[in-house]
Amino acid sequence: MTITMKDVASKAGVSLSTVSRVINNSTLVSKETTIKVKKTIDQLDYQINDSARALRTNISNLIGVIGAGMDNPFLMNALKSIETKALKKNYNIIYGDSDGELEQELYYVNMFKQKKVDGLIIMTANFSDELINSVKRSNISTIFASGYLDQTDLLSVTVNNIKAAEDVSDYLFDLSDYFAIIRGPYNDSVASKERMQGVKNKYKEYNIDLKDKYISEGNFTFESGYKSAEILLNNNKDLKAIFAFNDQMAIGAIKYCLDNKIKIPEEISIVGFDGIEASKYIKPTLSTVFQSGNDLGSEIMENLLKLMADENVENDNIFIPHKLIIRESSI
Amino acid sequence: MTITMKDVASKAGVSLSTVSRVINNSTLVSKETTIKVKKTIDQLDYQINDSARALRTNISNLIGVIGAGMDNPFLMNALKSIETKALKKNYNIIYGDSDGELEQELYYVNMFKQKKVDGLIIMTANFSDELINSVKRSNISTIFASGYLDQTDLLSVTVNNIKAAEDVSDYLFDLSDYFAIIRGPYNDSVASKERMQGVKNKYKEYNIDLKDKYISEGNFTFESGYKSAEILLNNNKDLKAIFAFNDQMAIGAIKYCLDNKIKIPEEISIVGFDGIEASKYIKPTLSTVFQSGNDLGSEIMENLLKLMADENVENDNIFIPHKLIIRESSI
DNA sequence: TTGTACGCGTTATCAG
DNA sequence: CTGATAACGCGTACAA
Numbered sequence: 001m002t003i004t005m006k007d008v009a010s011k012a013g014v015s016l017s018t019v020s021r022v023i024n025n026s027t028l029v030s031k032e033t034t035i036k037v038k039k040t041i042d043q044l045d046y047q048i049n050d051s052a053r054a055l056r057t058n059i060s061n062l063i064g065v066i067g068a069g070m071d072n073p074f075l076m077n078a079l080k081s082i083e084t085k086a087l088k089k090n091y092n093i094i095y096g097d098s099d100g101e102l103e104q105e106l107y108y109v110n111m112f113k114q115k116k117v118d119g120l121i122i123m124t125a126n127f128s129d130e131l132i133n134s135v136k137r138s139n140i141s142t143i144f145a146s147g148y149l150d151q152t153d154l155l156s157v158t159v160n161n162i163k164a165a166e167d168v169s170d171y172l173f174d175l176s177d178y179f180a181i182i183r184g185p186y187n188d189s190v191a192s193k194e195r196m197q198g199v200k201n202k203y204k205e206y207n208i209d210l211k212d213k214y215i216s217e218g219n220f221t222f223e224s225g226y227k228s229a230e231i232l233l234n235n236n237k238d239l240k241a242i243f244a245f246n247d248q249m250a251i252g253a254i255k256y257c258l259d260n261k262i263k264i265p266e267e268i269s270i271v272g273f274d275g276i277e278a279s280k281y282i283k284p285t286l287s288t289v290f291q292s293g294n295d296l297g298s299e300i301m302e303n304l305l306k307l308m309a310d311e312n313v314e315n316d317n318i319f320i321p322h323k324l325i326i327r328e329s330s331i
Numbered sequence: 332m333t334i335t336m337k338d339v340a341s342k343a344g345v346s347l348s349t350v351s352r353v354i355n356n357s358t359l360v361s362k363e364t365t366i367k368v369k370k371t372i373d374q375l376d377y378q379i380n381d382s383a384r385a386l387r388t389n390i391s392n393l394i395g396v397i398g399a400g401m402d403n404p405f406l407m408n409a410l411k412s413i414e415t416k417a418l419k420k421n422y423n424i425i426y427g428d429s430d431g432e433l434e435q436e437l438y439y440v441n442m443f444k445q446k447k448v449d450g451l452i453i454m455t456a457n458f459s460d461e462l463i464n465s466v467k468r469s470n471i472s473t474i475f476a477s478g479y480l481d482q483t484d485l486l487s488v489t490v491n492n493i494k495a496a497e498d499v500s501d502y503l504f505d506l507s508d509y510f511a512i513i514r515g516p517y518n519d520s521v522a523s524k525e526r527m528q529g530v531k532n533k534y535k536e537y538n539i540d541l542k543d544k545y546i547s548e549g550n551f552t553f554e555s556g557y558k559s560a561e562i563l564l565n566n567n568k569d570l571k572a573i574f575a576f577n578d579q580m581a582i583g584a585i586k587y588c589l590d591n592k593i594k595i596p597e598e599i600s601i602v603g604f605d606g607i608e609a610s611k612y613i614k615p616t617l618s619t620v621f622q623s624g625n626d627l628g629s630e631i632m633e634n635l636l637k638l639m640a641d642e643n644v645e646n647d648n649i650f651i652p653h654k655l656i657i658r659e660s661s662i
Numbered sequence: 663t664t665g666t667a668c669g670c671g672t673t674a675t676c677a678g
Numbered sequence: 679c680t681g682a683t684a685a686c687g688c689g690t691a692c693a694a
Contacts, residue, residue: 002389004687015665020689030663045468047444051385052687055670058333060382070411071608076401083428092442094425097414111423113378137376222612255612277402281553281586282613335671346681351673359679383671386686 003046012040023048054116063091063304064112067123068100068146069220074246074274074293075123078145081297082121089305091118100125100185109134119304121145125189141307143300147190148317155307157300159291160319161191165198165243167324168271168289172241173206175269175331179241180214182228182249195245195273218249225252233262240268241330247272247279250286254329269330284328295320334377343371354379385447394422394635395443398454399431399477403551405577405605405624406454409476412628413452420636422449431456431516440465450635452476456520472638474631478521479648486638488631490622491650492522496529496574498655499602499620503572504537506600506662510572511545513559513580526576526604549580556583564593571599572661578603578610578619585613585660600661615659626651 005019012019014033021029022037029037040046054060063086067075083093094115096108105124109131112120120135120142127144132154135142144156172179181199184192203210213235218224225244229252233239244250250272257264264270264284272279275290299320306313336350343350345364352360353368360368371377385391394417398406414424425446427439436455440462443451451466451473458475463485466473475487503510512530515523534541544566549555556575560583564570575581581603588595595601595615603610606621630651637644 002687006687016688017665017690018663021664024689028663033664047441049386049447049687050445051382051391051447052670053689054382055380055386055672055686056688056690058670070407071404073402073404076407080401080428092425092427094423096423097411110378114381116380116382222608226612251609251612255614258614277553278582278609281557281582283586283589333671337671347671348673348681348683349679352680355673361679364680380671383686384673386670386688387672387674389686 002049003044004049005046008037008040008044008046011044012037058116060116060118061091062094062112062115062117063119063121064108064115064117065093065095065121065123066098066105066108066112067095068098068125070097072220072246072248073276073278074291077293078123078296078300079293081294082301085298085301089301098124100189102126102128102131105131106134109138113138113140119143119308121300121304125185125191126187127190141304143304143307145296145300147194155303155313155316155318157296157303157318157320158191159289159296159322161194162198162201163319164273164289164291164322164324165195166202167322168243168273169199169202171324171326171330172243172269172271173202173208176240178208178214179243179269180216180232180236180239182216182218182225182232182242182244182253184217184245185219186217192245199243218244218252220246220248222248222252222255225249226256227252229253229256233257233260233268242268242270244270244272247274247276247286247288250288250329251278251282254282254284254286265328265330271324271330275325279327287327287330288325289322290325291320291322333380334375335380336377339368339371339375339377342375343368389447391447391449392422393425393443393446393448394450394452395439395446395448396424396426396452396454397429397436397439397443398426399429399456400551401428403577403579404607404609405622408624409454409627409631410624412625413632416629416632420632429455431520433457433459433462436462437465440469444469444471450474450639452631452635456516456522457518458521472635474635474638476627476631478525486634486644486647486649488627488634488649488651489522490620490627490653492525493529493532494650495604495620495622495653495655496526497533498653499574499604500530500533502655502657502661503574503600503602504533504539507571509539509545510574510600511547511563511567511570513547513549513556513563513573513575513584515548515576516550517548523576530574549575549583551577551579553579553583553586556580557587558583560584560587564588564591564599573599573601575601575603578605578607578617581617581619581660582609582613585615585617596659596661602655602661606656610658618658618661619656620653621656622651622653 009016009019098104120140123145149156216228216231218228272286272288275288279286279288340347340350429435451471454476480487547559547562549559603617603619606619610617610619
């Protein structure tokens with residue numbers, strides 16, 4: 001037996017609408033009745049039925065977030081920040097983890113449509129055409145948040161992956177004639193593609209040949225970083241620097257070097273990306289491109305709220321700050 | 332303009348009920364009409380309205396999860412596993428992060444009541460009376476999952492914190508006359524309380540005095556582990572072993588030792604708890620009590636599904652396996 | 663300031 | 679196999 005407004009109304013001796021007004025803090029209710037109704041609500045432990053309310057108002061107060069990988073601390077930081085900001089505006093977050101699977105992503109977009117979410121945040125690795133079309137058709141206010149989008153009618157908030165990778169490249173070219181890269185999955189990750197672009201830009205600028213054997217493909221896990229380091233070091237005997245596209249892979253690479261008595265940073269420099277908390281607590285501490293999950297979350301929510309309120313948003317692509325932090329794992 | 336079953340019905344030239352039957356895979360519809368209706372659904376890009384459905388059926392297909400700390404990899408592993416299992420049974424997860432704040436926890440329980448979740452999973456640090464009462468009043472099928480509960484009418488799934496801590500204690504007493512503890516927040520965490528109990532049991536069994544200066548309180552972060560190690564080592568000059576109640580704090584403690592040229596494990600042994608992925612990739616690798624987030628998630632969901640189906644569940648308190656793994660940071 | 667009546671989009675019951 | 683109709687719980691004109 002679930003308790004409804006009707007029960008509250010009859011017990012309090014008022015009409016349904018009065019109860020509704022009290023619940024929604026309407027000013028058109030006398031102090032007395034307000035108190036009386038609130039008391040009965042407490043007594044009966046009445047709970048609003050969100051489904052009924054959403055059906056009636058066509059507002060779900062839900063924001064859907066699709067992300068790839070709950071084992072990614074940076075993503076979780078951003079998500080936490082999104083959640084906090086959303087809560088303040090009375091929105092609840094509903095998160096779907098795609099693990100990088102396109103099928104899952106589409107599934108979640110669909111599910112969020114059915115739940116009639118008021119806003120949507122896509123932090124997944126890849127922006128496939130299918131995904132983008134599905135989102136566009138839905139007419140839901142949406143922010144893309146793992147990379148830049150060349151579609152002018154869509155809004156993205158992200159770190160400037162290209163510029164950040166260029167910064168790292170400049171730094172590493174100072175240390176060595178060339179450096180190796182542990183990138184993300186090949187056809188899968190916007191962020192990885194963009195960072196790769198930054199690297200390519202600099203190789204080209206310095207007129208250095210970016211050979212295939214300088215590049216290894218990981219999947220953003222510790223383990224793939226470990227294995228990639230092994231491959232890269234075996235294939236490039238004079239290698240002096242590695243740029244890993246996230247911190248986990250960088251930490252994996254460090255572990256490989258340590259296990260094989262390769263001195264860091266004397267023999268090899270290693271740079272990561274993200275600046276997760278753990279990067280400060282390993283030995284040697286990790287040089288990395290820091291970006292703030294907090295910043296990202298704030299910027300996303302700020303713009304999403306504008307979008308949902310039909311306000312104009314200035315830029316199609318918004319960048320959050322990044323900073324190359326040099327620690328013990330390089331130079 | 333949102334498209335409803337009505338639009339589908341009129342465009343397909345059938346009645347509302349027929350559309351409903353097709354959507355719900357009723358067998359009572361002819362192949363022909365089924366195909367016709369499905370086609371129009373596609374054409375119109377019709378999406379079910381979950382609110383309306385939930386209102387009518389009184390089933391939300393939602394499972395609420397309340398957890399403390401999205402920066403906890405072990406918790407996130409468990410959550411991922413819960414999500415995967417839930418999806419298979421057509422349930423969606425809605426997660427609320429309390430950050431260990433009681434107020435937040437109560438807020439989420441309330442919110443989940445309003446969303447009429449079909450099931451509830453409480454993985455938060457503390458089981459306050461207020462929280463438990465709120466949950467009980469709601470009549471929602473609930474699993475508690477961070478510690479043991481002495482209330483016989485509630486169900487918990489967790490690692491056996493007491494036994495695990497006893498295992499570690501036995502191991503460390505083999506190495507040294509006493510050991511220090513980096514525990515979790517004092518009045519806040521069931522898991523921490525239970526692990527403390529295990530330690531106390533063994534100190535008592537071996538008739539050794541568990542002095543206050545052997546214990547430092549952290550908050551499950553790297554940083555608190557680092558600071559705790561400093562305090563413990565300063566206050567106990569002959570200290571040879573530390574047991575941290577999670578891996579992050581253990582890694583922080585290791586970092587402190589490394590920074591201060593204290594040799595691990597020669598001068599001091601360090602043991603963590605959880606067995607997060609990073610514990611294998613730091614140097615020295617971390618000895619720790621491994622528990623599987625996957626196991627935990629599976630066990631939780633299995634029992635929650637039974638509970639929701641009103642089936643009997645055998646035990647009030649279900650334990651998942653744990654295993655003390657000795658790596659380079661100890662002996 | 664309060665109450666009445668309708669409709670949101672769906673499913674379930676019943677009749678055909 | 680299909681269709682009409684009531685009901686789920688709430689918010690909001692409109693009336694009082």
